[in-house]
Amino acid sequence: MSTHDDIPASPAKAMALTVALGVIACGAAAATFSFTLGYVHEIHAGPAAETATILLYGAVIMGIAAWLAKVGQRAMKMTPSAAARRYRRRFLVAMGLYVLALTGAIEADKLLPAGGVLHYGLAVLPALPLMAAIAVMGLYLKEETDEFERASQAESALWATGGLLALATVWGFLELFGLVPHVQSWVAFPAWALFLAPAQVIARRRYR
Amino acid sequence: MKNRLKVLRAERDWSQADLAERLDVSRQSVNAIETGKYDPSLPLAFKIARLFGMSIETIFEDVG
Numbered sequence: 001m002s003t004h005d006d007i008p009a010s011p012a013k014a015m016a017l018t019v020a021l022g023v024i025a026c027g028a029a030a031a032t033f034s035f036t037l038g039y040v041h042e043i044h045a046g047p048a049a050e051t052a053t054i055l056l057y058g059a060v061i062m063g064i065a066a067w068l069a070k071v072g073q074r075a076m077k078m079t080p081s082a083a084a085r086r087y088r089r090r091f092l093v094a095m096g097l098y099v100l101a102l103t104g105a106i107e108a109d110k111l112l113p114a115g116g117v118l119h120y121g122l123a124v125l126p127a128l129p130l131m132a133a134i135a136v137m138g139l140y141l142k143e144e145t146d147e148f149e150r151a152s153q154a155e156s157a158l159w160a161t162g163g164l165l166a167l168a169t170v171w172g173f174l175e176l177f178g179l180v181p182h183v184q185s186w187v188a189f190p191a192w193a194l195f196l197a198p199a200q201v202i203a204r205r206r207y208r
Numbered sequence: 209m210k211n212r213l214k215v216l217r218a219e220r221d222w223s224q225a226d227l228a229e230r231l232d233v234s235r236q237s238v239n240a241i242e243t244g245k246y247d248p249s250l251p252l253a254f255k256i257a258r259l260f261g262m263s264i265e266t267i268f269e270d271v272g
Contacts (some may be wrong), residue, residue, distance in 0.1 A: 079234065147249050148237035207240040 003035035015201045018072035025064045033057040049106055058099030066092055081149060094136055098129035111169035130189055152203050164192045210269040213242045216260050230259055 033053070040049045069088055080088070105125045112119050137157070144150040168188065174180040215245045217227050224242070225261065228235045231252070240246035241256075 080236065146233045146237055147252060148240055148246055149234055151246070152236075204236075207236070207245040208243070 014072060015197060018068055019179060019197065021071060022064070022068050026061065029048065029057065029060050029064060033060075047107070051103055054103050055099065058096075058103070062092060062095055062099065065095070076143050077115065081144060081146055083140055083143040083145065083161070084149070087136060090136040090139070091133055093131040094129045097132070101129055102126040127186070130186075134189070148207070152200075152207065155203040155206075156196060156199040159202055160195035163195035164188060167191065167195075209244055209247045210271050211241065211244065211251065212267050212269075213238075213256070216262075217242075231255055 005178055036057075037050065037053050038194055066088070079080060105122050108122055109119075141154060141157075144153070171180060171183060175182060213227075217224070222230075224235045224238045228238045231238070233252070237246070241248050253264050253268060257267055260267060
């Protein structure tokens with residue numbers, strides 16, 4: 001036993017590596033998806049084949065996300081707590097349900113008459129797993145027994161929220177003056193998640 | 209807040225990971241506490257004190 005392992009891994013480098021890997025993997029997956037969907041259209045394989053392609057793409061993206069989470073933690077020399085492992089598992093389940101709900105809603109939308117009660121339910125369907133994902137994050141903060149990790153994650157969430165609020169405010173006014181196109185509000189959650197990654201780096205850097 | 213955690217740990221030849229395991233926290237937590245960047249809660253401070261068999265004020269020094 002020795003104290004030589006006291007130097008923590010650089011979170012910025014680890015995050016940069018993870019993001020770079022993510023961009024490459026997601027880019028490759030998106031290019032393959034675009035090509036495959038184009039091919040499915042070209043040979044008139046039918047809506048079932050299109051749905052299968054979309055679902056497969058969703059599964060691939062989720063696989064990449066799970067793999068990146070592991071790579072990122074390894075690069076940061078982090079050992080995930082039991083609560084963090086549960087969080088990752090639950091979050092992936094929620095994302096899987098989201099892919100299914102979104103695909104299902106898009107397909108069913110073609111069959112349902114517009115404006116009916118069912119149509120409202122259908123439109124809200126993809127939001128439910130995302131709401132579950134938000135709840136999963138809250139559950140993680142409740143279940144995490146490591147108080148430093150909890151504080152660090154809560155701080156990251158606040159940074160991300162601040163970033164999202166600032167962006168939404170600036171974008172809103174740009175939109176008001178007709179300088180940028182309208183952005184739908186469901187973008188808020190993925191945008192917040194995008195802010196969360198650099199927010200975690202900022203929060204961790206403070207404690208190094 | 210200053211503390212003697214690193215010295216106490218070195219006296220026992222424990223790595224940060226060893227101490228983290230004994231306290232049931234992450235190595236990052238030990239590092240943040242040791243460098244004075246993060247002040248532990250009262251329950252964790254008591255746990256640290258119990259582990260080293262000392263009082264809290266022997267380990268942590270309020271420089272504020």
